[in-house]
Amino acid sequence: MSAATTTAVPGPEGAASRLGWALADSWTMTRRELAHWARQPVAVVVNLVFPVMLLLMFTYLVGGGRGVPGDPTEYLVPGMLALTMAFGLEATMLAVTQDLGKGVIDRFRSMPMVPGAVLVGRSAADMLQSVVSLAVMTGVGYAVGWRWHNGAAAALGAVGLLLLLRFAMLWVGIQLAMVAGRPEMVTAVQILVWPVGFLSNVFATPASMPGWLGAVVEWNPMSATATAVRELFGNPGGATGSWAAENAELLAVLWPVAIIAAFFPLAVRKFARLSR
């Protein structure tokens, strides 16, 4: 075979080369996810449209923003952004579950690629999807009357907090998929995210709820991000005066960082030990 001389596999020599390999493999795996999108444009559009639909539904039909004075979109849009980031959990879990059920993961694992590249590809693609989703939603929000009032720097800070929450949910999703990655478990999670999503200040201020419920809601990580994002955008926060509300920006960083610190190592470890 003439090809034999030209297809010998090189090995990485030295730390710089190893880092280069890691980046190259991660990029290859990210390209794979992008190629999947290119082949399913309808699914991509549906995933972008769904949260927009929710936003419009809660703005015009359900009447979200209960207990907050002024334009309800001012309260709802930041909340819906946080909710969309948190619901990213199920998208990640679904994608990882589908991947693990297939033989292609075995091929990846039998190849001399950097082991974490599969997960990096997944997270890069999901984060990219989330950035696009945030852009679409803020665009629609703008169209229905929502504005940011504190300048571009604060607005970017808000986007940063939203993506941080998404990144935390990403690793939860990967870990859940590997631990219980059967399709029926994905369905269960898709249903369970709803009550968790509603037990937050996304749609209504905790001040309008019974005391104990308001407390639970305020400590929901999603509420912390929503409140912090409202402050950064300069939208009415439905201030409750509680410690959690006063320190929302701190919590909006601490919560996701704690979740990542717990789930990232678990997920990487679990992936390395798949089917042992």
Next chain:
Amino acid sequence: MDGVHKRYGEKRALDGLDLVVGRGTVHGVLGPNGAGKTTAVRIVSTLLRHDAGRVTVAGLDVRERAGEVRRRIGLLGQHAAVDEQLGGRQNLEMFGRLYHLGARRAGSRADELLERFGLEDTGRKAVKQYSGGMRRRLDLAASLITDPDVLFLDEPTTGLDPRGRTEVWDAVRSLVGGGTTVLLTTQYLDEADQLADRISLIDHGRAVAEGTPDELKARVGGDRIDVVLRDASRLAEAAALLGGEDLTLDPDRRRIGAPAPDRMAALTRTVRVLDEAGIEAEDIAVRRPTLDEVFLSLTGRPAEVRRTETDKAEVAA
């Protein structure tokens, strides 16, 4: 593999498996479902860690030098290990990049392999729309991106139609010419017979016999002839006429089995004897020993844990 053990909870998947494959040879691992074939392949291809024993591939310990092992092996698993949503070329190019051939070389290598496996016309079609045989060929192409020193084939033709099977066999034969070492697991005796230089028969996670196909077949006793009579009441009479040792009688199916070491001569003789006695036969066939018979002969009991595969093996044999 030297005394390799692997347990899943209480179940011993491998129970002291020994296996030596000579460089540049094709070694068949033959056994029923649940014998430990796939577990063995997953261990040598670094997908699974063994509990005890020593495993080396191309002289490298799979536990300590997994990265180097992965650069030297190709794996064709039981299930298609390609991305079904992508096209054939997209798959091969992606794997080429992961082997760090570089973007341009990965692309040209993908084209070479597509042509070699007759997949050059598939264009952008997603793999999930491929036929079983095409998918398997793409899978095989993906295992060969680097022209690996060692190739593992885990039941490469299970679930394929006869045509797909011949295609895969041809591809494997052409590789062996290139000096690749091949470890092949199969449930089909004839597949091991066609492709392997040596065969290990495994059962309950242990090698129970090893040798060339001819050696093993000699131990089993060679080909057999099966006669199905129209009239069950004449079974005993026919058996007496055919005579000889090692006859099997199956009254429910009106069937007599007899050794047929000389194949065509046995067939002619049987037809003549039955015709002269006026006994009508519904079916007469000469066939190779089945996996069942290999097992029966070498382990003294029938192979366990089988579903429809044995039936397929008989059809193919």
